[in-house]
Amino acid sequence: xxxxxxxxxxxxxxxxxxxxxxxxxxxxxxxxxxxxxxxxxxxxxxxxxxxxxxxxxxxxxxxxxxxxxxxxxxxxxxxxxxxxxxxxxxxxxxxxxxxxxxxxxxxxxxxxxxxxxxxxxxxxxxxxxxxxxxxxxxxxxxxxxxxxxxxxxxxxxxxxxxxxxxxxxxxxxxxxxxxxxxxxxxxxxxxxxxxxxxxxxxxxxxxxxxxxxxxxxxxxxxxxxxxxxxxxxxxxxxxxxxxxxxxxxxxxxxxxxxxxxxxxxxxxxxxxxxxxxxxxxxxxxxxxxxxxxxxxxxxxxxxxxxxxxxxxxxxxxxxxxxxxxxxxxxxxxxxxxxxxxxxxxxxxxxxxxxxxxxxxxxxxxxxxxxxxxxxxxxxxxxxxxxxxxxxxxxxxxxxxxxxxxxxxxxxxxxxxxxxxxxxxxxxxxxxxxxxxxxxxxxxxxxxxxxxxxxxxxxxxxxxxxxxxxxxxxxxxxxxxxxxxxxxxxxxxxxxxxxxxxxxxxxxxxxxxxxxxxxxxxxxxxxxxxxxxxxxxxxxxxxxxxxxxxxxxxxxxxxxxxxxxxxxxxxxxxxxxxxxxxxxxxxxxxxxxxxxxxxxxxxxxxxxxxxxxxxxxxxxxxxxxxxxxxxxxxxxxxxxxxxxxxxxxxxxxxxxxxxxxxxxxxxxxxxxxxxxxxxxxxxxxxxxxxxxxxxxxxxxxxxxxxxxxxxxxxxxxxxxxxxxxxxxxxxxxxxxxxxxxxxxxxxxxxxxxxxxxxxxxxxx
Numbered sequence: 001x002x003x004x005x006x007x008x009x010x011x012x013x014x015x016x017x018x019x020x021x022x023x024x025x026x027x028x029x030x031x032x033x034x035x036x037x038x039x040x041x042x043x044x045x046x047x048x049x050x051x052x053x054x055x056x057x058x059x060x061x062x063x064x065x066x067x068x069x070x071x072x073x074x075x076x077x078x079x080x081x082x083x084x085x086x087x088x089x090x091x092x093x094x095x096x097x098x099x100x101x102x103x104x105x106x107x108x109x110x111x112x113x114x115x116x117x118x119x120x121x122x123x124x125x126x127x128x129x130x131x132x133x134x135x136x137x138x139x140x141x142x143x144x145x146x147x148x149x150x151x152x153x154x155x156x157x158x159x160x161x162x163x164x165x166x167x168x169x170x171x172x173x174x175x176x177x178x179x180x181x182x183x184x185x186x187x188x189x190x191x192x193x194x195x196x197x198x199x200x201x202x203x204x205x206x207x208x209x210x211x212x213x214x215x216x217x218x219x220x221x222x223x224x225x226x227x228x229x230x231x232x233x234x235x236x237x238x239x240x241x242x243x244x245x246x247x248x249x250x251x252x253x254x255x256x257x258x259x260x261x262x263x264x265x266x267x268x269x270x271x272x273x274x275x276x277x278x279x280x281x282x283x284x285x286x287x288x289x290x291x292x293x294x295x296x297x298x299x300x301x302x303x304x305x306x307x308x309x310x311x312x313x314x315x316x317x318x319x320x321x322x323x324x325x326x327x328x329x330x331x332x333x334x335x336x337x338x339x340x341x342x343x344x345x346x347x348x349x350x351x352x353x354x355x356x357x358x359x360x361x362x363x364x365x366x367x368x369x370x371x372x373x374x375x376x377x378x379x380x381x382x383x384x385x386x387x388x389x390x391x392x393x394x395x396x397x398x399x400x401x402x403x404x405x406x407x408x409x410x411x412x413x414x415x416x417x418x419x420x421x422x423x424x425x426x427x428x429x430x431x432x433x434x435x436x437x438x439x440x441x442x443x444x445x446x447x448x449x450x451x452x453x454x455x456x457x458x459x460x461x462x463x464x465x466x467x468x469x470x471x472x473x474x475x476x477x478x479x480x481x482x483x484x485x486x487x488x489x490x491x492x493x494x495x496x497x498x499x500x501x502x503x504x505x506x507x508x509x510x511x512x513x514x515x516x517x518x519x520x521x522x523x524x525x526x527x528x529x530x531x532x533x534x535x536x537x538x539x540x541x542x543x544x545x546x547x548x549x550x551x552x553x554x555x556x557x558x559x560x561x562x563x564x565x566x567x568x569x570x571x572x573x574x575x576x577x578x579x580x581x582x583x584x585x586x587x588x589x590x591x592x593x594x595x596x597x598x599x600x601x602x603x604x605x606x607x608x609x610x611x612x613x614x615x616x617x618x619x620x621x622x623x624x625x626x627x628x629x630x631x632x633x634x635x636x637x638x639x640x641x642x643x644x645x646x647x648x649x650x651x652x653x654x655x656x657x658x659x660x661x662x663x664x665x666x667x668x669x670x671x672x673x674x675x676x677x678x679x680x681x682x683x684x685x686x687x688x689x690x691x692x693x694x695x696x697x698x699x700x701x702x703x704x705x706x707x708x709x710x711x712x713x714x715x716x717x718x719x720x721x722x723x724x725x726x727x728x729x730x731x732x733x734x735x736x737x738x739x740x741x742x743x744x745x746x747x748x749x750x751x752x753x754x755x756x757x758x759x760x761x762x763x
Contacts, residue, residue: 032345032349032352036349039341040342046335047331054328058323061316062316065315066312070292072307073231073277073291073292073305074305076222076292077293077294077303078294080218080233081294084215084296084299084301084303085296087215088191088301089297091208092191092193094125094128094131094208095191095206098121098206099193099195102195107142107204110138114152118145118149118150118152121145121147122134124147125208126147130211130215132186132209132211133147134146134147134206135208136195136204137204139203140156141156141157141159143157148185155182157207162175162190162192163205166205167202172300174193174300175190175191175301177241178212178244178257188210188211190209191207191208192208215235215244215246216245220246220247223246230310230311231305231306231307232245232246232282232306233246233303233306234303235301236293236303237301237302238269238272238300239258240258240261240269241257242259243301260282260283263280264278264280265280265291265304274294275294277290277292278291287308287309288309288310289308289309292305292306293305364583365582369580390429394631394637395631395633396418398634398640398641399637400419402640402644403415405641405644406644442483442484444481446481446484446600447479448473448532449475451484452473453471456471458492459495463499464499466503466504467536468508470509471510472510473512474513476514477513478599478600479599480530480600481578481597482597486573487573493566493570494534496566498536501538501540501590501591502537506590507536507537508535509534510532511532511535512532513530514530514599515529525579525580525596529579529596529597530596530599531594531595531596533593534594539587539588540590540591541585541586541587542587546585549583570593574595578597581593581594582594582596623647623679623746623747624647624680625647626661626680626681626682627639627649627683628681628683628687628696629653629684630653642682645740650677654688654689655683655687655691655693655695656691658683662676662699676707679708680707680709684712684713685713686713693712694725697709697725698725701725701726708728708746710729712730712731713730713731728742
């Protein structure tokens with residue numbers, strides 16, 4: 001398990017943050033969601049709106065281009081229609097003049113006057129660039145006269161489709177397909193009319209051969225003289241036969257001679273529609289086309305104008321590219337700005353949440369730190385009172401033991417009541433000294449994962465049947481350096497408070513995690529700690545109650561239900577262990593008490609086998625004890641009790657006097673070899689004078705003697721110092737039986753070694 005890391009701010013930054021909090025209130029957490037949703041909405045709008053705009057503009061541009069192309073084809077086809085109509089009308093007039101010229105003449109008569117007719121035909125047809133030849137054919141299709149040759153060659157068109165059709169009265173064949181003319185000798189299509197004799201019978205055909213190239217040249221000029229154009233122009237018969245076309249498809253030199261039979265244009269021709277627009281795929285152009293067409297007057301001919309949709313697409317793509325660049329270039333910049341804003345907002349939220357967590361922890365720890373300073377002053381007062389109370393308890397305890405040992409018939413009930421009161425007083429004094437930080441701690445290395453299971457039943461008993469217990473301790477939680485008894489008492493105190501906060505039942509959870517406080521900042525804690533979290537689902541605390549939760553003697557429980565020393569003991573225990581306690585709570589949200597206890601540098605010791613009991617046969621007799629006690633009544637009671645145990649007592653009232661006794665005894669021993677007059681020193685630690693009990697013990701040990709020393713104290717700071725001296729320590733108020741057992745152990749040791757400490761020489 002990787003330890004959590006906490007980075008507390010310095011005192012200056014903390015003050016600045018408080019000032020900022022006053023000037024600029026913290027943004028509520030839900031605002032981050034609103035701001036994020038706003039930015040996401042802006043991002044979506046910044047993406048969707050340009051896309052919608054581009055799509056609308058692209059669709060509008062496409063429709064506009066299609067409409068423009070359609071309009072262009074319609075206008076162009078009208079011009080081509082007017083031109084074709086003039087040409088065909090002129091041809092019709094020319095045909096009529098030739099018919100008039102040959103009126104009343106049969107085939108022989110025309111041959112007889114061929115020379116004159118040839119000149120007139122050459123004159124009539126020579127002035128028109130579209131006319132390749134003007135010819136007169138007889139009843140059997142033989143050439144009678146032409147504007148191109150004189151005399152006329154022997155040519156017959158009797159089997160040609162247009163001649164047969166005109167003779168049969170078919171209107172379509174008045175305009176032939178493109179062919180290589182026999183007379184003109186070039187690519188032409190013929191427009192012809194029938195000649196009639198006086199009886200109205202068919203007498204032959206007058207034909208005008210028109211050049212398709214003339215129409216091609218006109219269409220080229222109409223389209224701007226550019227061979228590379230998206231527009232195509234065509235002159236088509238009603239059966240789909242192509243008479244003229246521009247431009248020719250360079251990729252398809254062998255173009256079909258007719259419109260595809262099943263194309264929309266061919267179907268429009270078959271339906272006889274006079275004008276219209278169709279969209280189709282053109283095999284001639286190999287492309288999709290928009291084709292506008294019009295019928296040329298009453299002639300069996302149509303003019304058509306087609307526009308390549310590929311050209312429309314190309315122009316549309318170019319415009320769309322410019323549109324996309326112009327729209328999406330700033331849009332991409334806007335997307336990046338919004339995306340960066342979202343990233344920054346995420347970082348701000350993470351920092352805000354981290355700051356909130358740190359601020360919450362900082363507030364609770366600072367509150368605990370202020371509480372510790374307040375309790376330090378209170379502890380001095382409580383400690384003095386508890387110390388004096390300890391002396392009173394010692395007087396009462398020793399005298400009760402004296403009464404027990406002397407035998408007092410009829411007073412057993414009263415003595416038992418006094419002993420019960422003594423135990424209650426000792427427990428209360430221990431709590432008071434613990435809250436005042438004067439109770440000695442017996443710290444040892446503790447592994448939570450091994451210790452808590454054994455403590456589970458004790459916690460269940462403290463919580464009651466209605467509250468469920470959950471213990472969540474990881475396998476990698478660090479060992480702690482604590483007083484096990486005080487830790488157990490702290491857990492019980494918190495569990496009892498949790499039980500009272502959950503009268504209808506609930507859940508009490510014990511969690512543990514590793515945490516590291518940095519040394520870089522000015523903060524009460526630094527180093528590695530184990531965070532022990534004790535959480536309940538109870539009614540919680542109001543802010544005013546929470547502010548005083550660790551205050552000694554403060555309780556919200558009814559009279560007789562609480563002493564106000566439970567949570568203060570927890571706080572004092574944590575602080576004296578080198579850590580802190582913090583509490584978080586809200587009404588209806590439960591309470592969480594966090595204990596920060598220092599990590600142990602060594603591993604917990606393995607469970608040792610129980611030690612063998614000291615042989616208690618026989619009472620210790622004859623120990624010469626130097627009793628150092630400043631309280632006369634305590635000294636008198638203790639002296640009397642020890643004398644009843646068979647010991648010889650020398651009593652002095654301060655360490656200075658005791659040291660003078662040792663100096664005198666040491667001097668006599670140096671002169672005469674007389675042994676020291678004491679086997680044991682039993683001394684209080686806290687005494688008036690220049691020296692205290694620890695100073696006395698150190699001075700005694702300086703004489704190079706193995707004289708046993710027992711110190712009695714009720715102050716934790718004195719106990720810490722006493723542990724560095726090779727002495728035995730009893731914490732007040734102590735049980736007389738415990739002292740008796742200790743004296744028996746010392747007597748046993750002296751008996752086993754066969755030595756007399758007082759007899760040892762310093763020389």
